[in-house]
Amino acid sequence: MTGVPPPWALLAELTHACPLHCPYCSNPLELTRRSRELSTAQWQDVMRQAGDLGVVQTHLSGGEPLLRADLEAIVSAAESAGVHTQLVTSGLGLDAARLAGLMAAGLRSVQLSVQHADPSASDRIAGRRSFDAKERAAALVREAGLPLGVNVVLHRDNLDAIDAVVELGLAWGADRIELANTQFYGWAMRNRASLMPSRDQLSRASDAVLRWRERLAGRTELVWVVPDYVDGVAKPCMGGWGAVSLTVTPDGTVLPCPAAATLPGLDAPNAAERSLAWIWEQSAAFNRYRGTDWMQEPCRGCPRRDEDFGGCRCQAYALTGDAARTDPACRLSPDHGLIRAAAEAEAEAPGYVYRGPGRSRAESGTNTQRVKT
Numbered sequence: 001m002t003g004v005p006p007p008w009a010l011l012a013e014l015t016h017a018c019p020l021h022c023p024y025c026s027n028p029l030e031l032t033r034r035s036r037e038l039s040t041a042q043w044q045d046v047m048r049q050a051g052d053l054g055v056v057q058t059h060l061s062g063g064e065p066l067l068r069a070d071l072e073a074i075v076s077a078a079e080s081a082g083v084h085t086q087l088v089t090s091g092l093g094l095d096a097a098r099l100a101g102l103m104a105a106g107l108r109s110v111q112l113s114v115q116h117a118d119p120s121a122s123d124r125i126a127g128r129r130s131f132d133a134k135e136r137a138a139a140l141v142r143e144a145g146l147p148l149g150v151n152v153v154l155h156r157d158n159l160d161a162i163d164a165v166v167e168l169g170l171a172w173g174a175d176r177i178e179l180a181n182t183q184f185y186g187w188a189m190r191n192r193a194s195l196m197p198s199r200d201q202l203s204r205a206s207d208a209v210l211r212w213r214e215r216l217a218g219r220t221e222l223v224w225v226v227p228d229y230v231d232g233v234a235k236p237c238m239g240g241w242g243a244v245s246l247t248v249t250p251d252g253t254v255l256p257c258p259a260a261a262t263l264p265g266l267d268a269p270n271a272a273e274r275s276l277a278w279i280w281e282q283s284a285a286f287n288r289y290r291g292t293d294w295m296q297e298p299c300r301g302c303p304r305r306d307e308d309f310g311g312c313r314c315q316a317y318a319l320t321g322d323a324a325r326t327d328p329a330c331r332l333s334p335d336h337g338l339i340r341a342a343a344e345a346e347a348e349a350p351g352y353v354y355r356g357p358g359r360s361r362a363e364s365g366t367n368t369q370r371v372k373t
Contacts, residue, residue: 006054021127051081079106091137234311
């Protein structure tokens with residue numbers, strides 16, 4: 001497709017390895033082996049190409065990106081390419097020396113995850129002791145003068161703690177607090193029955209966010225990522241397929257969104273084999289759901305088709321088996337009943353299924369264990 005506007009954002013998934021075992025993790029069930037990760041030189045080339053393509057910001061993510069010993073070199077390559085870098089981290093492994101090295105390489109901001117405001121609850125959800133390390137990491141970032149964002153993935157186990165979570169973010173000195181309701185892909189889909197909140201929980205949480213936004217106006221940015229399963233409106237996932245951002249996975253696979261690897265027949269290209277410019281502009285994977293020509297009814301004739309772009313292709317596939325169908329989150333979808341049934345079902349509240357410590361199933365033999373919550 002010619003005349004495609006350039007992307008402005010890159011999600012660089014540097015590794016799937018992670019010290020945490022969060023049950024809502026959106027990483028795929030089959031994780032990329034460490035031995036298959038792009039090399040330092042390959043990631044540096046990705047950053048150079050991203051800058052040439054027009055990308056202005058990259059989220060350095062994972063897994064846990066601090067597990068890459070060459071993270072400073074990757075940050076430096078992005079800085080040289082004119083790409084703003086944000087480290088998305090659990091905070092584990094971040095000490096003063098490591099942070100100083102990353103800042104010297106050009107790191108511009110940090111987004112720190114936390115699972116709950118209560119330390120023991122946070123550790124339980126994360127699958128290991130980690131809260132204290134996160135608190136220390138937040139203090140290091142603020143002392144260094146870097147912008148700090150705190151990100152909390154919300155679900156039944158922490159939605160009732162919204163007030164405490166916001167207070168924690170403020171106490172840690174966050175410039176931005178992102179309250180992101182769980183998106184059901186990967187491990188989150190496997191744990192959906194345990195994670196799905198009630199409508200009353202969501203209503204109370206939404207009211208709390210409105211109150212905090214009034215109190216914090218002009219002081220701290222408070223982001224509320226609405227849930228897919230409740231309000232009957234499909235979100236414009238990723239700002240539209242292949243419209244504003246691209247994802248590079250640990251092995252170099254390039255995707256229009258982080259979950260797109262689940263779609264059958266996508267034939268996603270790889271940055272080790274093709275240039276980012278060709279992938280963005282010409283690859284079949286990135287052009288597959290661009291625009292509106294691919295749409296079926298009711299999307300094709302819907303006045304919102306240029307606003308929500310038919311919703312999420314990955315969610316459509318996960319729930320209906322057809323990625324081209326209208327996202328069932330939309331109340332106009334013939335499959336909307338699937339969403340309503342899932343949202344209204346009484347969960348059995350089993351223990352979470354946790355993934356193993358950053359290894360693929362092939363490496364670990366088994367990468368799940370049932371842990372009581």
